[in-house]
Amino acid sequence: MAVTLFTNIKQLAGIRTENKLLRGKELAELNVIENAFLIIENGIISSFGEMKNISPSALKIKKQVNASGQLVLPCWCDSHTHIVYAASREEEFVDKLKGMSYAEIAAKGGGILNTAKKLNAASEDELFNAAWKRLEEVSRLGTGAIEIKSGYGLSVEGELKMLRVIKKLKEKSNLSIKTTFLGAHTYPLELKDNHQKYIDSIIHEMLPVIAKEKLADFIDVFCEKGFFSPGETEIICKAGMKYGLKPKLHVNQMNSIGGIETGIKLDAISLDHLETMTDAEIIKLSNSNSIGTLLPTAAFFLRMPFQPARKLIDTNAAIALASDYNPGSSPSGNMNLVIAMSCIQMKMLPEEAINAATINGAYAMEIENETGSITIGKRADLIITKPVSSVSYLPYSFGTNLIDKVLINGNPV
Ligand code: NIG
Numbered sequence: 187m188a189v190t191l192f193t194n195i196k197q198l199a200g201i202r203t204e205n206k207l208l209r210g211k212e213l214a215e216l217n218v219i220e221n222a223f224l225i226i227e228n229g230i231i232s233s234f235g236e237m238k239n240i241s242p243s244a245l246k247i248k249k250q251v252n253a254s255g256q257l258v259l260p261c262w263c264d265s266h267t268h269i270v271y272a273a274s275r276e277e278e279f280v281d282k283l284k285g286m287s288y289a290e291i292a293a294k295g296g297g298i299l300n301t302a303k304k305l306n307a308a309s310e311d312e313l314f315n316a317a318w319k320r321l322e323e324v325s326r327l328g329t330g331a332i333e334i335k336s337g338y339g340l341s342v343e344g345e346l347k348m349l350r351v352i353k354k355l356k357e358k359s360n361l362s363i364k365t366t367f368l369g370a371h372t373y374p375l376e377l378k379d380n381h382q383k384y385i386d387s388i389i390h391e392m393l394p395v396i397a398k399e400k401l402a403d404f405i406d407v408f409c410e411k412g413f414f415s416p417g418e419t420e421i422i423c424k425a426g427m428k429y430g431l432k433p434k435l436h437v438n439q440m441n442s443i444g445g446i447e448t449g450i451k452l453d454a455i456s457l458d459h460l461e462t463m464t465d466a467e468i469i470k471l472s473n474s475n476s477i478g479t480l481l482p483t484a485a486f487f488l489r490m491p492f493q494p495a496r497k498l499i500d501t502n503a504a505i506a507l508a509s510d511y512n513p514g515s516s517p518s519g520n521m522n523l524v525i526a527m528s529c530i531q532m533k534m535l536p537e538e539a540i541n542a543a544t545i546n547g548a549y550a551m552e553i554e555n556e557t558g559s560i561t562i563g564k565r566a567d568l569i570i571t572k573p574v575s576s577v578s579y580l581p582y583s584f585g586t587n588l589i590d591k592v593l594i595n596g597n598p599v
């Protein structure tokens with residue numbers, strides 16, 4: 187049996203004896219043990235506590251790591267990404283810097299359709315290799331669990347290709363991976379005037395194969411002006427729900443058009459983005475079962491207002507933080523930056539941001555029994571920091587890589 191003992195941990199943070207989705211004030215309770223030990227057995231957290239209470243038999247464990255001055259926390263659970271894509275879009279980024287509008291870029295064949303064109307031209311292997319590199323990159327930055335969406339295929343073949351790539355990533359990676367089918371990301375160019383035909387294809391051609399081959403865990407729709415209306419969102423989600431896919435939705439990114447109400451009605455696991463929220467919507471979301479997933483790096487990159495994290499927390503919402511890693515609105519999957527931005531721009535406390543990016547992120551992927559906290563029996567998905575003074579130092583010194591080691595299922599990455 188592989189057993190490792192970590193001793194003299196300056197702060198062991200994110201401890202949960204009982205699993206709980208954190209709402210409102212609870213988000214600020216990070217639960218920290220100062221000067222702690224932690225034991226991993228076969229990749230699973232088997233014991234932890236204060237150094238002064240360590241048992242004499244534990245001290246006989248052969249493999250010991252002295253974590254003096256270092257913090258240990260659960261790995262980031264990034265519950266919203268689009269990391270399967272063939273090519274980056276920095277040319278559009280530069281066009282935008284030069285003053286071109288989103289509509290002008292879209293008219294030039296840019297945006298999601300640009301990524302879809304390149305994805306459809308790429309082989310499954312090329313897509314796998316590109317996404318694998320991104321997985322390696324984010325795991326070194328502390329991400330231990332990740333949700334990955336389709337949505338750049340926009341055709342039966344393209345969507346299935348993306349989902350099969352994600353399936354292969356799941357099989358080969360030791361990160362926890364969940365898959366979301368986002369066929370309803372936008373309309374393919376050839377059906378821009380025949381929306382019903384594309385929706386029919388999602389419902390009658392894509393979903394049956396996805397269900398048969400077990401290619402997705404969740405269903406997503408981009409509910410937005412010019413994309414999918416709340417009514418269309420509901421129809422598509424209900425078709426997915428018949429196959430057991432629960433909704434996790436893109437809502438209220440640019441406009442408030444009823445996505446929140448629709449998502450709550452569908453009992454969505456999470457409602458994501460939320461840059462544009464009315465006070466009434468904040469209260470509705472806070473009183474619902476759905477997790478509000480905030481994507482501050484997308485707001486930052488598109489120069490949108492940041493999400494109303496404080497108001498959501500103060501009205502008792504359950505919020506999660508995620509990266510939205512994708513080539514168009516957040517070409518970064520760095521959860522450390524997401525946490526720093528949440529504190530700096532949205533006034534979240536470091537403890538709130540860490541909880542929102544770990545245990546609540548795990549809930550937003552329905553893997554809370556596996557990972558997301560320091561809990562006996564959970565996977566040893568751990569971030570071991572360089573020597574730092576406290577958890578607050580992590581967002582405070584934004585942009586500095588303070589991670590010494592990352593363990594996924596007890597294995598160093
Ligand atoms: O989550 N808003 C919709 N979808 C993505 C962006 C997609 C893209 O531009 O490629 C998002 O921000």
Ligand code: FE
Pocket residue numbers: 266267268436510512
């Ligand atoms: Fe997204």
